[in-house]
Amino acid sequence: MSVGHVVIVGAGQGGFQAAASLRTEGHGGPITLIGAEPGLPYQRPPLSKAYLKSGEEEALQLRPASFFEKNCIDLMPETRIEGIDRTAARITACGRNIAYDHLVLATGTRNLRPPIPGLERALDLRTLADARKLRDALPGKRRVAVIGGGFIGLEFAAVARRLGHEVTVAEAAPRLMSRAVSPEISTRFLAMHRGLGVDIRLGSAVTEVTDEGIALTDGAFVDADLVLLAAGVVPNIELATEAGLATANGVVTDARLLTSDPAISALGDCAVFPLTGSGRLVRLESVQAATDHARTIAKRLVGDREVAYTAVPWFWSDQADWKLQIAGLADPSDESVSRDDGAVLRFADGVLTAVETVNDAKAHMQARKLLAGGASARRDSLAERDYDLAMV
Missing domain, CATH: 3.30.390.30 (FAD/NAD-linked reductase, C-terminal dimerisation domain)
Incomplete structure (x- = not known):
């Protein structure tokens, strides 16, 4: 039997997919999709690549406004959640109480901000607003510094280099993408980026950001007109923690993506779940994982109560x-x-x-x-x- 009112906190790709999949699976009850950002749900992966070159915002939209109207999905953009009352089964948003029969947390992540003096001078690349600001700042900027040699930092570096900018990437670790790939792949991508003319500084943490550029731990100073912060992310778990849910570098769930409260699920970048096979708890920063999580939750809520997330994780990054x-x-x-x-x-x-x-x-x-x-x-x-x- 399908659950009643489903409230989804987070209108990114995972939150959107949860709402869409609920309707596909036959859920006929009310769905409320709450997002902190303005506008319609959109794709994030193109922000560091295609969008910076084209500026086409409409192409990022996951669905037009008519989709939400046709499917009776109550979309609430620019809405901040102030708290979860698990006893009363309701959330508070902008001073308004919203009751739920089931709550889905799809709160995602935010940029990690290391304690670097002057970091407020650096730009971010996490949201459409960030990408818009970054794209507007690129024309005329000839020297670009990137803090972080992970997927986002390197995707942006390749785009900026193709646009004709001088680019320096400062990575604190001894190799690129060290958390995600093997040393062999790190070496190949290091050669590729250096072949493009990107100045890669490995084992070089940033000690300060100034109006003129970035200072590094080895004493070097990199001149830059624009600095991008791409040093990783942290999960948005404050709502869950304050509500008393189990958390550990994410909102802890079982294989069905249920939290320690059976009326609350979690998905995507904010969820920590047991990996199929090993059973070790992992948190995946992946659009595909978020959408697969959403489909699993929708199936469970509509009727298959024991369905579990068993998909093989997979990831991609387009660089040059x-x-x-x-x-x-x-x-x-x-x-x-x-x-x-x-x-x-x-x-x-x-x-x-x-x-x-x-x-x-x-x-x-x-x-x-x-x-x-x-x-x-x-x-x-x-x-x-x-x-x-x-x-x-």
């Missing part, structure tokens, strides 16, 4: 004309095996955990199918067939 794709989830300490074609297979205790590819959609899809196959793919058996990922 390279598409990095990752199937699975590896720990930075996992072993690496490089194939002749450039694909990198990651292993923990002899079991395949992830496959990293560049501009190789076929190998990426093979890896996803293999990892979703149910049985553990072991290194010894893969080695016997020269690490061919095609299922046999």
Whole structure:
């Protein structure tokens, strides 16, 4: 039996998908979708790439306003949630009490802000408003500094370089994208970005941001007219914590994405859940995970009460004309095996955990199918067939 009024806090891609999937699954009760930003729900991945070049905001919209009207989804933009009253099963938003039968937390993340003097001078790239401000600031700026060598920082660096700007990336870690990819892939992307003319400073934390640029731990100073902060994110868990829900670098859920309160679910970047197979608690910063979470929650609320999230995690990053794709989830300490074609297979205790590819959609899809196959793919058996990922 379908639950009654579903309130979704967070109108990003995961929150939107939860509302849309509820209707697709046949939920006939009221749905309220609450977002902190103005306007309609939109895609975030293009903000660091296509939008900076085109400025086409309408192309980012997930659906037009008519979709929400037709599907009777009460969209409340520019609305901040002040608290959750679990006993009364209601939230407070802008002084108004809104009762729920089920609450979905899709509160996402915000930019990590390290304690760097002068950091208020740096621009962010998390929301459409951030991207709009950054795009408006780019014309005429010839020297750009990026704090952070992760996906967002490198995607922006490639775009800025193609637009003709001098670009320096300061990364505190000894290699690029160190939390997400193998050392082999880090090395390849380092060479690619340096080939574009990007000045990459590894092992160089920023100690100060000034009107003239950024100071680094090695004593160097990088002149810059524009500084972008891209040093990672932190989950928005304050509402959950204040409501007494279990949290640990995210809102803790079970495999069904239910929190410690059976009337509240969590999804996307703010949710910590047990990874299929290992059972270890993970938090995924991935649009695909958020949308898959949303579909799982919708199925459970409409009737399949035991449905669990079992999808294979996958990620991508477009940097210049390279598409990095990752199937699975590896720990930075996992072993690496490089194939002749450039694909990198990651292993923990002899079991395949992830496959990293560049501009190789076929190998990426093979890896996803293999990892979703149910049985553990072991290194010894893969080695016997020269690490061919095609299922046999």
